[in-house]
Amino acid sequence: MRLLERESSLASLAGYAAEAGRGEGRLVLVAGEAGVGKSALVERFQQDMPAARWSWGACDGLFTPRPLGPLFDLAEQLGGPLLELCRAGAGREELFRGLLREVGDPARLDVVVVEDVHWADEATLDLLRFLGRRLRGSALLLLATYRDDGLSAADPLRVTLGDLASQRSTRRIDLAPLSTRAVRELAGGSDADAGALHRLTGGNPFYVTEVVQAGMHEVPGSARDAVLARAARLSGAARQVLDVAALMGTRVEWRLLEAVTPCPAPAVDELLACGLLTGDGEWLRFRHEIARLAVEGALPARRGRVTHGLVLAALAALGCDDDARMAFHAEAAGEAAAVLRHAPAAARRAAWLASHREAAAQYRRALRFAAEADAATVAQLCEELADEAALLDQWQDAAEACERALTQWRQVGERLREGSALRRLSRIKWNLCHGEVADAEAAVAVLEPLGPGIELAWAYATLANHRMLRYEHDLAEPSALRAQELAEPLGATDVLSDALNTRAACAWIRGAAWEEQMRRALKVALAGRHQDQAGRAYTNLVAMHSGRRRFAEAERCAAEGIAYCDEHDLPTYGTCVRGELATIMERTGRWEESLAISSAILATVGRSPSNRMCTVRRIGSVLARRGEGGLWPHLDEAAELADRTGEPQQIVPVRLTRAEAYWLEGRTSQARHEAELAHDVAATSDAWDRGAVAVWLLRTGSPRTPHGVLPEPYRLELDGDPAGAAQAWSELGCHYDAALALSGTNGEPELREALRILTDLGALPAARIVRRRLRGLGVRSLPAGPRAATREHPSGLTRREREVLALLCAQHTNAEIAAKLFISVKTAGHHVSAILAKLGAPSRAAAADQAVQLGLTEADAADAIELTVEQPAKLGSLPPAAGADHNEQKRQMIER
Structure with missing residues (x-):
């Protein structure tokens, strides 16, 4: 294919190569539609860079891919320690780092090409992420092509x-179709009308070339017709070779082709001359996947099955160890025994490399051919499929597979496996919001008579987890301790991590020390490479820090957890950690961010009911606080799912969110009913949940008595010190809660402060309630609604955030900002974080640079500081003796 209208793309690639050569590694995403010339561009660029070391890998769309197929391609070319790791069956982390060591030498420019990543398995996508984050300081140019x-x-x-x-290292090149002029040039001496050719091919270079090379006088309706027109002119021997090659993949080994069909030299020469195939060392390669698909699609089904059988036999004779490839041909040939041999092996290899989608696909393939298999084989396949589906957040599929496994184990009388299946099923049902512990108890009952073992250890660990989730910690802890005692002598570090995690959670619920034990659970999981247990530990670390309102630590753990789950293809726990991060945003008034994360979770298919329940509750909460419509379908769904679990930790937040939503709408009796439903199950909840129940009972006028000892902000409000409660909430970064505490007072300064906070947050319903209270006190000069500065600001900064940004531009530290605005250092830090997020700025300096573009002039900065001194100090921020000096302090600040 002649390369036309690609000069700018080649120039960009040359520039990126120069940057990589200086130690500023680059990842270049080369995008475009099928046939637009992505591979042709890279191949031409290779001619321009002969001094670089080039290596190529490709993803194959013919079959469920072998995980990390491109990496293994690269290893064959690069050799050395990387190839040894591949042959030794090393884990993905070792393989990733082995490739980086091989191509990361800053003294030599390496160009690594990964083609067709639209077909990539999950592990290969993770490899691209891994390399993309580590290009800095390397002389590596990584080119990834995709449709x-x-x-x-x-x-x-x-x-x-x-x-x-x-x-920062990523660049992108988008290849557009050709212009009419380029199509005319590409068509050369063809008598096809260039304008018509451009319209019908859309300027796609591959389509244009096929039409021209097929020698057609009219433009066909598809490239398929053009390909087949060329293929029809081949001799019988050449067409036979072409048909067999089309069933083998985009790239075909010479030796494999020779083993399946006679390959007379004239026939091969004819294929190469016609342009449908090209030679590539020891391989033949279709010039484009579109051509291969056209040839494959024209083959009769029976001939295809026979040919796939021949390919399968030839691969076996050649010692092929690619079980994914073997399973594909076995299925296409209809050979059940071969499918059952290769598909499970391919699935287990995929799971080892954390390509869980590919693993699940292989188990499903095996089960399609398991009609004649024995019950134990079917049960084993179903269990393994259930585990992979669970990791993919496909819980209904997991439940169906596990129930089928349980039936099969009972059929063959395998009590040990029956108990293990019951334990697995109980965990799956929890994620479907069926929180009963019956299956976990049944698992223990089945396994206990069989004596100590890994299965019994897991059963106790699972039972402990269920009881902890129901806040039955007095029952949960002995079960978790029993699991730990069974696991340690067996070296079952995955069970040990799970048990430690549950014990830490029980301690957290009781208000005891928990973090050290949870950190140990995470350490054990990471050391043992137990990915699901590491995901669980990260999720609970974030949730527990957030539950104690230690948001900075929670966000640090969330960043670590999300990175780990994404790198290890753990969407279930990745969703959980992101959900906990959204809850942090909800609690700290960053509602737009919370809504964005929650909406993204909800929009992703396959999410479990448990993740969905938490997500719709958060969305309903933000909509209620902002006075927007559509909240009740979310909150009704959340209530139905929460009640189904029977767990206080789910029921209390949902019922209190509904209580708040009703209260904001002025429906006090409904709000009281919801608060009392939360109170019904809160006796064993952690202190923060009990405190939330207590204040909503107070606000809705319920006569009920709170449960137990409560955290300081709630206790202060219940003790009649709303100003103290507000100060405590502000110190924690929970400004909405601070405003609600102040809204219950009768003092004008406190209510004005509440109104300011609520207006800045965009909490319109609560602001209306406060405004009514102020008018009831006879106050008339009140802002009518959201501040114009917030509405009009290009990045949606509140007035307070503009004040902080002004001081940030003046290079003040968080401590100095806090002192000037009469807020805590923590609160100043929260404002700075919110500003950086809204501006999309990576640093304080970058935010200051953007402030100029946003129109924050020196006069704006002066106005912002003037505003701060005109406000009364935050309640509780100045000692009583300092009040007399406040005017003098204000005068000095203005003079400065």
Whole structure:
């Protein structure tokens, strides 16, 4: 294919190569529709860079891919320690780091090409993320080509592209179709009308070339017709070779082709001359996947099955160890025994490399051919499929597979496996919001008579987890301790991590020390490479720090947890950690961010009811606080799912969110009913949940008595010190809670402060309630609604955030900002974080630079500081003796 209208793309690649050669590694995403010339561009660029070391890998769309197929391609070319790791069956982390060591030498420019990543398995996508984050300081130019047409909204590549785009080393080249002039030039001496050719091919270089090379006088309706027109002119021997090659993949080994069909030299020469195939060392390669698909699609089904059988036999004779490839040909040939031999092996290898989607696909393939298999084989396959589906957040599929396994184990009388299946099923049902512990108790009952073992240890660990989730910690702890005692002598570190995690959670619920034990659970999981247990530990670390309102630590753990889950293809726990992060945003008034994260979770297919329940509750909460419509369908769904679990930790937050929503709408009796429903199950809840129940009982006029000892902010409000409660909430960064505490007072300064906070947050319903209270006190000069500065600001900064940004531009530290605005250092830090997020700025200096573009002049800064001294100090921020000096302090600040 002649390369036309690609000069700018080649120049960009040359520039990126120069940057990589200086030690500023680059990842270049080369995107375009099928046939637009992505590979042709890279191949031409290779001619321009002969001094670099080039290595190529490709993803194959012919079959469920072998995980990390491109990495293994690269290892064959690069050799050395990387190839040894591949042959030794090393884990993915070792393979990733082995490749980086091989191509990361800053003294030599390496160009690594990964083609067709739209077909990539999950581990390969993770490899691109891994390399993309580590290009700095290397002389590596990584080129990834992919089709950007036809990607579904849920395609994993879309998520990966978003992650890669955020990396400083990433660049993108989009290849557009050719112009009419270029099509005319490409068509050369063809008598086809260039304008018509351009319209019908859309300027796609491959389509244009096929039409021209097929020698057609009219433009066909598809490239398929053009390909087949060329293929029809081949001799019988050449066409036979072409048909067999089309069933083998885009790249075909010479020796494999020779083993399946006679390959007379004239026939091969004829194929190469016609342009449908090209030679590539020991391989033959279709010039484009579109051509291969056209040839494959024209083959009769029976001939295809026979040929796949021949390919399968030839691969076996050649010692092929690619079980994914063998399973594909076995299925296409209809050979059940071969499918059952290769598909499970391919699945287990995929799971080892954390390509869980590919693993699940292989188990499903095996089960399609398991009609004649024995019950134990079917049960084993179903259990393994259930585990992979669970990691993919496909809980209904997991439940169906596990129930089928349980039936099969009972059929063959395998009590040990029956107990293990019951334990697994109980965990799956929890994620479907069926929180009963019956299956976990049944598992223990089945396994206990069989004596100590890993299965019994897991059963006790699972039972402990269920009881902890129901806040039955007095029952949970002995079960968790029993699991730990069974696991340690067996070296079952995954069970040990799970038990330690549950014990830490029980301690947290009781208000005892918990963090050291949870950290140990995480350490054990990471050391043992137990990915699901590490995901659980990260999720609970974030949730527990957030539950104690230690938001800075919670956000640090969330960043670590999200990175780990994304790198290890753990969407279930990745969703959980992101959900906990959204809860932090909800609690700290960053509602737009909370809503964005929650909406993204909700839009992703396959999310479990448990994750969905938490997500719709958060969305309903933010909509209620902002006075927007559509909240009740979310809160009704959340209530139905929470009640189904029977767990206080789920029921209390949902019922209190509903109580608040009713209260904001002025429906006090309904709000009281919801608060009392939360109170019904809160006796064993942790102190913060009990405190939340207590204040909502107070606000809704319920006569009920709070349960137990409560944290300081709640206790102060219940003791009649709303100003003290507000100060405590502000210190924690919970400004909405501070405003609600102040809203219950009768003092004008306190209510004005509440109104300011609520207006800045965009909490319109609560602001209306406070405004009514102020008018009831006879106050008339009140702001009518959201501040114009917030509405009009290009990045949606509140007035307070503009004040902080002004001081940040003046290079003040958080402590200095806090002193000038009469807020805590923590609160100043929260404001700075919110400003950086809204501006999309990576640093304080970058935010200051953007402030100029946003129109924050020196006069704005002066106005902002003037505003701060005109406000009364935050309640509780000045000692009583300082009040007399406040006017003098204000005068001095103005003079400064």
